[in-house]
Amino acid sequence: EDQVTQSPEALRLQEGESSSLNCSYTVSGLRGLFWYRQDPGKGPEFLFTLYSAGEEKEKERLKATLTKKESFLHITAPKPEDSATYLCAVPGYSTLTFGKGTMLLVSP
Amino acid sequence: DVKVTQSSRYLVKRTGEKVFLECVQDMDHENMFWYRQDPGLGLRLIYFSYDVKMKEKGDIPEGYSVSREKKERFSLILESASTNQTSMYLCASSPGTVTEAFFGQGTRLTVV
Numbered sequence: 001e002d003q004v005t006q007s008p009e010a011l012r013l014q015e016g017e018s019s020s021l022n023c024s025y026t027v028s029g030l031r032g033l034f035w036y037r038q039d040p041g042k043g044p045e046f047l048f049t050l051y052s053a054g055e056e057k058e059k060e061r062l063k064a065t066l067t068k069k070e071s072f073l074h075i076t077a078p079k080p081e082d083s084a085t086y087l088c089a090v091p092g093y094s095t096l097t098f099g100k101g102t103m104l105l106v107s108p
Numbered sequence: 109d110v111k112v113t114q115s116s117r118y119l120v121k122r123t124g125e126k127v128f129l130e131c132v133q134d135m136d137h138e139n140m141f142w143y144r145q146d147p148g149l150g151l152r153l154i155y156f157s158y159d160v161k162m163k164e165k166g167d168i169p170e171g172y173s174v175s176r177e178k179k180e181r182f183s184l185i186l187e188s189a190s191t192n193q194t195s196m197y198l199c200a201s202s203p204g205t206v207t208e209a210f211f212g213q214g215t216r217l218t219v220v
Contacts, residue, residue, distance in 0.1 A: 031206045036211075041214070042213055042214060043112075043114075043211035043212050043214045044151075044198070044211045046208050046209075089209075091207070093205070094156070094158065094164070094205045095141065095156055098151045099150070100148075
């Protein structure tokens with residue numbers, strides 16, 4: 001059974017304080033890994049797809065990386081508007097398996 | 109841009125009512141999904157559909173049914189709403205089974 005574990009569950013940062021979120025997975029043959037951002041009361045917004053170990057994707061202050069067992073979402077010099085829950089997911093046989101997310105709060 | 113539209117942002121229904129949640133996508137995607145999201149439990153798959161008139165049970169299908177009569181529309185039905193079905197409901201679509209999914213804005217359902 002595919003499993004996705006995200007850590008930490010919650011993270012509080014000061015504006016400008018860089019950090020990383022972790023997504024570890026157990027799948028039989030990775031066919032991709034997806035990152036999403038979710039604002040309170042809204043649906044998840046797709047951010048990145050990573051397909052192979054060593055791959056990196058960037059968007060503004062976010063950079064996602066992938067190894068054979070985990071993915072990291074690096075947040076460089078975050079701003080308060082980066083506050084959200086970040087979800088990762090992997091495709092299974094016919095659906096996605098999601099982690100429970102990391103709730104990020106960036107204080108001014 | 110992919111657009112997935114859910115018919116309501118907020119709904120309040122009474123226990124025992126039959127409830128319909130509608131979802132429409134505009135990208136001709138094959139797959140559509142219904143999830144519910146609760147604090148501490150994450151996203152849980154209720155049902156999904158990989159083609160018109162086709163449906164598959166997800167992890168928590170009890171108390172729900174679905175309908176997909178047209179490719180762009182996927183409906184979630186609560187046959188007899190109960191208070192434990194109070195939740196955020198999220199519809200999603202994807203072009204394939206191993207591709208990213210795109211979500212609607214969510215429907216916050218409260219059953220009283």
